Amino acid sequence: MDHSPLSLAQSLLRCPSVTPEEGGALAFIGGVLKEAGFVVHRPVFSEPGTPDVENLYARYGQGEPYLLFAGHTDVVPPGDVGRWTHDPFSGEIHGGELYGRGAVDMKGGIACMMAAALEFIRNTPAFKGSIGFLITGDEEGPAVNGTVKLLEWAKGRGERFDHCILGEPTNPNQLGDMIKIGRRGSLTGRVVVEGKQGHVAYPHLADNPIPGMMRLLSELLSEPLDHGTEHFDASNLEMTTVDVGNPASNVIPAEARATFNIRFNDLWTPQSLEQEIDRRLREAAGNTVRYRLVMEPTNAVAFLTPPNAFVGFIADAIEAETGVQPKLSTTGGTSDARFIVKDCPVVEFGLVGQTMHQIDERVPVADLDRLTGIYRKVLDAYFAAAS
Numbered sequence: 469m470d471h472s473p474l475s476l477a478q479s480l481l482r483c484p485s486v487t488p489e490e491g492g493a494l495a496f497i498g499g500v501l502k503e504a505g506f507v508v509h510r511p512v513f514s515e516p517g518t519p520d521v522e523n524l525y526a527r528y529g530q531g532e533p534y535l536l537f538a539g540h541t542d543v544v545p546p547g548d549v550g551r552w553t554h555d556p557f558s559g560e561i562h563g564g565e566l567y568g569r570g571a572v573d574m575k576g577g578i579a580c581m582m583a584a585a586l587e588f589i590r591n592t593p594a595f596k597g598s599i600g601f602l603i604t605g606d607e608e609g610p611a612v613n614g615t616v617k618l619l620e621w622a623k624g625r626g627e628r629f630d631h632c633i634l635g636e637p638t639n640p641n642q643l644g645d646m647i648k649i650g651r652r653g654s655l656t657g658r659v660v661v662e663g664k665q666g667h668v669a670y671p672h673l674a675d676n677p678i679p680g681m682m683r684l685l686s687e688l689l690s691e692p693l694d695h696g697t698e699h700f701d702a703s704n705l706e707m708t709t710v711d712v713g714n715p716a717s718n719v720i721p722a723e724a725r726a727t728f729n730i731r732f733n734d735l736w737t738p739q740s741l742e743q744e745i746d747r748r749l750r751e752a753a754g755n756t757v758r759y760r761l762v763m764e765p766t767n768a769v770a771f772l773t774p775p776n777a778f779v780g781f782i783a784d785a786i787e788a789e790t791g792v793q794p795k796l797s798t799t800g801g802t803s804d805a806r807f808i809v810k811d812c813p814v815v816e817f818g819l820v821g822q823t824m825h826q827i828d829e830r831v832p833v834a835d836l837d838r839l840t841g842i843y844r845k846v847l848d849a850y851f852a853a854a855s
């Protein structure tokens with residue numbers, strides 16, 4: 469069987485695994501890994517109100533250290549298929565590029581992880597340690613029956629990981645640009661200012677909530693939350709909507725609502741942020757503005773994997789393979805790394821993200837070979853250091 473990263477990626481792209489459909493992708497991975505000597509599990513998780521989702525966990529070896537590759541095979545919908553140059557589920561190559569939904573996010577990355585692991589095991593069959601794959605089918609959707617439950621399930625079986633590489637597309641422009649060593653947290657809050665409805669010509673009989681809301685919001689935005697830390701940008705509070713919903717020009721509305729989202733760094737927890745927001749609102753409100761603050765529950769806390777020997781293995785492998793010195797970054801949205809980091813240090817490195825979620829998502833075939841080379845060098849260095 470051909471276990472080149474290209475052929476593995478093509479096989480995966482041909483599986484229509486739009487969340488929550490498995491589409492044959494996990495079955496394919498399981499088959500290849502099993503043949504190579506991995507012990508493969510395919511747990512299915514359910515939750516009322518969400519679709520059942522298939523997942524995969526595979527391990528080669530019993531010993532320590534245990535290096536885990538993590539990722540997802542589900543993809544976002546292709547959109548208007550007619551606008552694709554090549555069918556999004558055909559795995560066609562054109563001009564040195566492999567087309568298909570998931571080419572970079574992240575079936576291409578998974579193919580490279582698999583190719584690297586299989587090559588490493590073939591070349592170093594007696595290595596000391598374990599290699600695992602933790603692959604979910606629920607990252608792009610509700611993300612309820614995926615990584616969180618898969619980690620719990622693995623822990624319940626006594627599995628302990630030492631380090632993890634998550635293969636999301638981390639590079640903005642070229643392969644080797646960027647490793648993600650952490651992610652910001654995300655917290656959403658809602659403010660409601662209560663007034664009293666009335667006629668605009670008789671304002672003394674009403675209480676307009678809009679001036680109060682303006683005062684609260686300008687206080688929220690008046691001072692930066694912080695100025696950033698060694699590895700993080702400054703936390704950012706962004707207003708996402710302010711609503712009164714009043715169609716009449718002669719009515720003072722009863723209520724004003726606003727929503728904001730904060731992307732926060734490692735100086736904050738959701739709890740400490742809520743306290744700070746509440747403090748600012750109370751100060752601005754004084755005794756005159758009646759308001760309620762409700763923070764949405766969040767599982768997206770900020771985390772950092774401090775640059776250490778493990779990060780060094782990856783940075784060195786990238787530089788050796790591409791000649792590029794990667795930036796260690798904590799930018800961007802949240803990822804499944806926020807769940808994995810509770811069990812072991814996790815670093816994200818994958819393909820170039822430029823076309824992810826777009827029409828004509830595609831990856832240069834050369835990038836697949838080079839990413840496989842990088843993962844392979846990481847495996848060599850990681851297990852050489854352990855023995």
Ligand SMILES: [Zn+2]
Nearest residue numbers: 573574607636
């Ligand atoms: Zn992804």
